[in-house]
Amino acid sequence: MEVALRKIQRPDPYLDIADVEADAELMLLHLGPQHPSTHGVFRIDLYLDGEIIVKAVPFPGYLHRGVEKLCERLTFVQQTPVVDKHDYVAPMTSEQAINMAFEALLKVEVPRRARYLRSIFAEMQRIASHLLWLGTFTLDLGGAMGGGTTLFMHCFRERETILDLFEEVTGARFHYNTHTIGGNRHDLTAGWAAKVKSAMDLIESRLSEYVSMSYENRIFRQRTSGVGVLDGALALELGVSGPILRASGVDHDLRRDAPFHAYDEVEVKVATATEGDCLARTKVRVEELRESIRLVRLFLDGLPEGPINGGKPIKLAGQYKVNTGQVYVGIETPRGELGTYVIAGGEGGASPYRLKFRAPSLHALSTLPYVLPGATLSDCVAILGSLDPIMGEVDR
Amino acid sequence: MGVDKPRTSLPLFDEGGRSYEHPLYDKLLSMPGLSVGVAPLDRLLTWGLTNSLWVFPMATSCCGIELMAAAASRVDLDRMGTFYRGTPRQGDVMVVAGTITVKMAPRVKRLWEQMPEPKWAIAMGSCAISGDFYRDLYPVVPGIDTFLPVDVYIPGCPPNPESLMAGLLELAAKIRSEQGKPLTAPVQKTGGLVATKPSIARIGDPERDPSLSDQQMEAASRAAESPVARPAEELEMPPVPETAPGTVAAPPTFAPELVELFQAHGVVDFPKDAPPVVPLARHVALARALVERGYKQLVYVVASHWLAGKGRSGNVAGGPEHHEVAYGLRTVGPKRGAEGGSKLAWWSVRVEAGGAAPTLAHVIAGADWQEREQWDLVGVRFSGHPDLRRLMMPDDWSGHPLRKDYPADAHTAPWR
Numbered sequence: 001m002e003v004a005l006r007k008i009q010r011p012d013p014y015l016d017i018a019d020v021e022a023d024a025e026l027m028l029l030h031l032g033p034q035h036p037s038t039h040g041v042f043r044i045d046l047y048l049d050g051e052i053i054v055k056a057v058p059f060p061g062y063l064h065r066g067v068e069k070l071c072e073r074l075t076f077v078q079q080t081p082v083v084d085k086h087d088y089v090a091p092m093t094s095e096q097a098i099n100m101a102f103e104a105l106l107k108v109e110v111p112r113r114a115r116y117l118r119s120i121f122a123e124m125q126r127i128a129s130h131l132l133w134l135g136t137f138t139l140d141l142g143g144a145m146g147g148g149t150t151l152f153m154h155c156f157r158e159r160e161t162i163l164d165l166f167e168e169v170t171g172a173r174f175h176y177n178t179h180t181i182g183g184n185r186h187d188l189t190a191g192w193a194a195k196v197k198s199a200m201d202l203i204e205s206r207l208s209e210y211v212s213m214s215y216e217n218r219i220f221r222q223r224t225s226g227v228g229v230l231d232g233a234l235a236l237e238l239g240v241s242g243p244i245l246r247a248s249g250v251d252h253d254l255r256r257d258a259p260f261h262a263y264d265e266v267e268v269k270v271a272t273a274t275e276g277d278c279l280a281r282t283k284v285r286v287e288e289l290r291e292s293i294r295l296v297r298l299f300l301d302g303l304p305e306g307p308i309n310g311g312k313p314i315k316l317a318g319q320y321k322v323n324t325g326q327v328y329v330g331i332e333t334p335r336g337e338l339g340t341y342v343i344a345g346g347e348g349g350a351s352p353y354r355l356k357f358r359a360p361s362l363h364a365l366s367t368l369p370y371v372l373p374g375a376t377l378s379d380c381v382a383i384l385g386s387l388d389p390i391m392g393e394v395d396r
Numbered sequence: 397m398g399v400d401k402p403r404t405s406l407p408l409f410d411e412g413g414r415s416y417e418h419p420l421y422d423k424l425l426s427m428p429g430l431s432v433g434v435a436p437l438d439r440l441l442t443w444g445l446t447n448s449l450w451v452f453p454m455a456t457s458c459c460g461i462e463l464m465a466a467a468a469s470r471v472d473l474d475r476m477g478t479f480y481r482g483t484p485r486q487g488d489v490m491v492v493a494g495t496i497t498v499k500m501a502p503r504v505k506r507l508w509e510q511m512p513e514p515k516w517a518i519a520m521g522s523c524a525i526s527g528d529f530y531r532d533l534y535p536v537v538p539g540i541d542t543f544l545p546v547d548v549y550i551p552g553c554p555p556n557p558e559s560l561m562a563g564l565l566e567l568a569a570k571i572r573s574e575q576g577k578p579l580t581a582p583v584q585k586t587g588g589l590v591a592t593k594p595s596i597a598r599i600g601d602p603e604r605d606p607s608l609s610d611q612q613m614e615a616a617s618r619a620a621e622s623p624v625a626r627p628a629e630e631l632e633m634p635p636v637p638e639t640a641p642g643t644v645a646a647p648p649t650f651a652p653e654l655v656e657l658f659q660a661h662g663v664v665d666f667p668k669d670a671p672p673v674v675p676l677a678r679h680v681a682l683a684r685a686l687v688e689r690g691y692k693q694l695v696y697v698v699a700s701h702w703l704a705g706k707g708r709s710g711n712v713a714g715g716p717e718h719h720e721v722a723y724g725l726r727t728v729g730p731k732r733g734a735e736g737g738s739k740l741a742w743w744s745v746r747v748e749a750g751g752a753a754p755t756l757a758h759v760i761a762g763a764d765w766q767e768r769e770q771w772d773l774v775g776v777r778f779s780g781h782p783d784l785r786r787l788m789m790p791d792d793w794s795g796h797p798l799r800k801d802y803p804a805d806a807h808t809a810p811w812r
Contacts, residue, residue, distance in 0.1 A: 013764075014782050033503055034454065036482040041456045041500055061788035062500045063456055066533040068773070069797055082529070088458035136464070156468030175458070175553060236728065238762035239694035252693075252728040257738035259731075270730070325669035328724060328742065330695065341698045341722065345706070354700040354798075363694075366765040392457045395788060 013369035040391030101340035129334035183309025224278035228383035242336025336360030452487025456494030466557035695724035697766035
């Protein structure tokens, strides 16, 4: 049974379990919605033959807050604090994604300094997000009683340094509300750049510790190597993006391939791997940590002087007028392509007629019916953790 | 020897009218001087409880991250004896950190019931306290105290780890204040710290004025309409900065090499600011052709609902009630100089009321979940879909919330 299932390249997500020939009666296990490994509230129904998963049916929606309905009655300038709560591990990039869509719709230009600031924030946010992921992922694998807690503590220690720096500029640990249409709200404080550089030096010097505690650890390798293999072609079809896609051998990164912010002024090195398993996803994310540190330094060195928004930032609904139009803008966040699709309904409305968020985590979770069959129950935790889902973004 | 006199036992806990009755227990209670004997024990128990409040984290969203940060290196709740347990059986305090939706609330209640007595509940953050700005939206429970007895409210969005620590200390003080009460009396939890409760009557409150929802709706629509009413010369358009070398957020432009392909599939008009409309009959064939040309990554499926007389400008303005479903596919490939890079192709189809769009799930597997979500929320049907179930809302939900005729604060939730 086990061998037969592992050979199937693309399991049938619509498999009728009545057709499954199992040695014993299949067991139905509800994993979640409250389970420490589900990173929030998410449920999967697992049909198990012994310990082998035969079929997996995911059920998102336990955190569906109806944000898209809410956005239809908020004006464009009121949306930023709302989207902070989507990807609450990387709110900076959520804010950027929605404001860039509005800038495209309202045809507002962003000053160069603001674009540099956004790039710096985005890269620092990527470091904070990947650190949080690495810590919680090892916690999933090792558990509180194994070695997992150690790396969790180390990663959170470094993450706090970045949150402190963000707090200095924006006044908040997260949910910053620092981006607006046409630029940023907060300029840097004096001496901030020097603090960032020393924080980057600190994190860089500790990266080798993370590596030795994560994928150079034998137990970690055994739990992740060859587990949850995702084929690159299938990943593309499912709309998977970000580190998961790059770990499956697809060389795709919007920072380089469709540049936004100030990424067209630097060369972004994209980390890829071909194995497509949980180990490859870890390696890609750790490589991205290195690359982000390098990019933060580059952007800080090249930071131009000038205004951070269009002289008078758009703060009120009366400052703009939108007739019709549909716009989609997607940017590369720590989890992949986060996009905003805006439909303006005409008649000069100050609110969007329809707003849709393209959430990378939702696409990542849609791989589960394909990846889980053939894996064991313990692999399920590793696979789920390696996808780095943020349920606020999945369910919205 | 028959004992006819009624028992005078006190209920230890009262669940569904049953009270704890045990002959030995009754005998213990009637022993003179026992209360004096157990008083030091009570103090010991309270001391133990307040110094080892084990938390069952009911973390759903953003506050859960701060909950984690509180357990991590900087704040380190362990030194207060607070430790997180992933199972309700080992928890003393349920910390509800995050928004609770109608789909999640029955599970929270059930987990609460699975926690052994004595137990306490903390509402962490605005969403758990009142529902935050989601409170009048269709899927959100406006505060967990609508179905749970809350002991301590920790305000913030999200509260700092230090605020959580303060909240736990507050709870310890509350437990100490309950010390010395008879062991047999069940802890009657009312509403916790009532002073911090929002003063607005909830939608479910019997005292709430039913016209309040309508007033809120009117106010919201007035706010949305007011800038339109302002004359154009009053609008303060921000000046375009001189330093800007060009706009960064480039809207998707239609790839010129695709024009022929789209024309072959029945597209006549290519609007500048909206996706071209493809006839329903040619839509699947077009998607197949695009995938063959390298547009292999599914980006989005976005449905929008238009009531009769409404419609986007351009080639399909107004008309009867309909849905518009927009699709986006991407190419992948590294950008080298001006060559390569990622290009986006977008198009949309128009689905008349009562009709259905042919599914793309057989062409590109990711369309499965995307179309399920759009059917669930916007109510557009997809014919030939292999598994058209709701994705976000509970299975027994009625209606499609993102339809324009769906009330903004619907009263369909059982909590309201």
